Amino acid sequence: MNNFILFIAVIITGIALPLxxxxxxxxxxxxxxxxxxxxxxxxxxxxxxxxxxxxxxGYYLFAILFLMFDVETVFxxxxxxxxxxxxxxxxxxFAFFMLVLVLGLAYAWKKGVLEWK
Numbered sequence: 473m474n475n476f477i478l479f480i481a482v483i484i485t486g487i488a489l490p491l492x493x494x495x496x497x498x499x500x501x502x503x504x505x506x507x508x509x510x511x512x513x514x515x516x517x518x519x520x521x522x523x524x525x526x527x528x529x530g531y532y533l534f535a536i537l538f539l540m541f542d543v544e545t546v547f548x549x550x551x552x553x554x555x556x557x558x559x560x561x562x563x564x565x566f567a568f569f570m571l572v573l574v575l576g577l578a579y580a581w582k583k584g585v586l587e588w589k
Contacts, residue, residue, distance in 0.1 A: 533585045544573055 551558075551566055580586060 530585075530588065533580075534588075537580060537585065540576065541573075 547569070551562065555562065555566075
């Protein structure tokens, strides 16, 4: 029963704190209704033409691949630190992890995501 009360307290706190922060920002934050605030702003230079433009999907795919392999590096470091202690089971789990990543890289390579067009 005690764990359930703690769980409910964490859920209530997780909901109440962001709502309280939003409420405080709304009540205490400065308000300025100026037409210039709705204009696009880039380094002090007024924009010319349409400010809403589409970017190539290649930028997003490249960023997602970068994040995927960046996260891989984050997971590899703790494994390398305790490689001797975890033994064969750790080696097999690491090999499976690397297999999944290599298959993901091969899939991206085959789809042409790594080619900059």
